[in-house]
Amino acid sequence: MGATMETKMENDPKYIVVHHSAAVSPDPQFAAIEKWHAARGFPISSLGFHVGYHVVIEKDGELVRAREDLERDTDALGHNFDSLSVCLVGNFDAYKPTPAQVATLATLLSEWCNKYALGPDDIFPHRHFNATHCYGTKLADNWAAYTFLRHEYDRLRGIIGDFDLQP
């Protein structure tokens, strides 16, 4: 882990890129993605994985971290040093993510946006940057941004609901 300090400063997050794995499961799928990405020669992370995304979200909503936020990723050509990446397991050309995946994604997007001063206009499907369908044709381009906003709306409504404005 001697290179940790060095690799940690590689990434300066200005975008969030959302992917699907586009694969028929083994379920959970993280180990399979690790094998595929190792075979493609992706650089190993300080957490010990070749997985090219910062985070993978399994179908049951489990979040698995493959890279530290400020480490480079390998997910989107041209944006491996200025973005955070998350991959939802599944093929969203064929069906939609599970409610558990959506809930975990919403929490992650909220965490990242608040931590790195990002907003809904900074959240994109992979296809915004590269010639791919990723994150799947079943999901609109603004679906991930909406998922974030919906989470923030509920969170703020909860906070406002607790206000007592009686002087």
Ligand SMILES: [Zn+2]
């Ligand atoms: Zn992708």
